[in-house]
Amino acid sequence: MAALDQAETPDADTREIGDVLLRVDRISLYFGGVRALNNISFEVREHEILAIIGPNGAGKSSMLNVINGFYHPQEGTITYRGKTRSRMRPYQAAAQGIARTFQNIALFKGMSTLDNIMTGRLLKMHQPFWMQALYWGPAQREEIEHRKFCEEIIDFLEIQHIRKTPVGRLPYGLQKRVELGRALAAQPTLLLLDEPMAGMNVEEKEDMCRFILDINEEFGTTIALIEHDMGVVMDISDRVVVLDYGRKLADGPPDSVRSDPAVVSAYLGVGHD
Amino acid sequence: MEGFLSDIFIAPFVSMWEYPVFLVEVLVGGLLVGVMYSLVALGFVLIFKASGVFNFAQGAMVLFAALFFAGFLEAGMPVWLALGASAVVMVALAIVTERVVLRPLVNQPPIVLFMATIGLTFFLDGFGQMIWGSDIKVIDIGIPKEPLEIHGVLINSFDIVAGVTAGLLVAGLALFFHYTKIGRALRAVADDHQAALSVGIPLQSIWVIVWSVAGLVALVAGIMWGSSLGVQFSLALVALKALPVLILGGFTSIPGAIVGGLIIGASEKIGEVYWGPALGGAIEDWHAYMIAMVFLLFRPQGLFGEKIIERV
Secondary structure, three states, X not given: OHHHOOOOOOOOOOOOOOOEEEEEXXXXXXXXXXXXXXXXXXXXXXXOEEEXXXXXXXXXXHHHHHHOOOOOOOEEEEEEOOEEEOOOOHHHHHHOOEEEOOOOOOXXXXXXXXXXXXXXXXXXXXXXXXXXXXXOHHHHHHXXXXXXXHHHHHHHXXXXXXXXXXXXHOOXXXXXXXXXXXXXXXXXXEEEEEOOOOOOOHHHHHHHHHHHHHHHHHHOOEEEEEOOOHHHHHHHXXXXXXXXXXXXXXXXXXXXXXXXXXHHHHHHOOOOO | OHHHHHHHHOHHHHHHHHOHHHHHHHHHHHHHHHHHHHHHHHHHHHHHHHHOOOOOOHXXXXXXXXXXXXXXXXXOOOHHHHHHHHHXXXXXXXXXXXXXXXXXXXXXXXXXXXXXXXXXXXXXXXXXXXXXXXXXXXXXXXXXXXXXXXXXXXXXXXXXXXXXXXXXXXXXXXXXXXXXXXXXXXHHHHHOHHHHHXXXXXXXXXXXXXXXXXXXXXXXXXXXXXXXXXXXXXXXXXXXXXXXXXXXXXXXXXXXXXXXHHHHHHHHHHHXXXXXXXXXXXXXXXXXXXXXXXXXXXXXXXXXXXXXOOOO
């Protein structure tokens, strides 16, 4: 997987949380009269795994959508890699190394697994289209290089057997994995995962956890994820941000969040499975 | 009554058997006309694939492109310059359409976009004729029109040129869609807007590209149809013939548009020649729609369209 490595490759145990990579500052987002996000601020630091939790409708997905530019907040700023903006645009976010997956899987259903993952490399292809159409010299080399890279991702995620299968036909758990593969293909600096384990069985969840940890450790990718499974969240994340009704309730390491009374009453205490 | 039944069920086949050369001529003629239908259908498929919009204005775009091409020729431009200038006009049209029509309607239901393209149809019809007038124009770019004899079969050489042109166009589009970054992005956008945005595909430039390509296809179709029928308002109506082609081939399939066009063209000519007299003639006008209706009963997704599976 050498090709997937970012600038430095911290060893599994010496992973260091670095500087602030992304800072959202006093973000507010309205839909008509509904306040989806209310004055939210938090930071994501380099190489960490940040979990965003909260009950349904707390604004978690809205937050991810703001970060990658699907939603434009009415107030507040987003600082990513030292540059402050009042809004991101999806194209801009992708070009600057933010990749994501979706809660309800957004794959290209008619395409094969390999093709889906190849779309993740689109921004890295630079040969002019007539060269690509003719599959000529440099364009051919470029295509082969990207193809090789995607095969490495396929190996990493252990989905070799479905390489050529149209993803619409795959079971849910595998679709989630392909979607993760497409996000990885862009070699993201910041990876946003919206409920990566929703609807999975125990075994699939274990696999997914392992992939997330490996991505974080081996490639140093910063990860912000939304998840409902508290066991998973407490296990894999370095820090947890808790949202409720668009407000931020808590922000800190898993242990301190778990014992925060406000969090317990708002979320953990309300009979969550 | 007996005579009628025999005219329908016996006489046509007897005559096919007795004059096989004539049958081949009719068939080839029909296939080559079918290629021209495919050209128009292709424009519909491109836009439908990439944006889910049924572009009612495709016919008007054919007329619009043909008007500009004929107009430029009349103004004394050489053919290649007129071709280039009309191509520029079609690309400009794509850019303006994206800005003025599509962008404000992002995320609206398909029916809204469909209505918008109806509006675009009227605009193009009016605007094109306002600039170039409504007289019938002639496009003569030196395509030979004499019949050729190949192994005793008479074939119109214009039809052959049309067929070859369409073939080249389709091959080029197939390469473009399958092997280029833009092609991959187009397929991605067609499949899922949200996912396409998240991997960094700029939706708006993709739309401009699709509409430009559809505009260029319309230009080619306009030149071919214009040379054979003359550039006049009825050219926009030829596009209606693309509807049964689309139903047959599937709205999302480029090969489907080609095969659908060939089937419609061939069956139309054969129907007209062999069954027309018994049914009072001029069945060419509705025959294609009949075939499309029968097809809808058995294969609503078309020959090559994506099968619609609804999970309950």
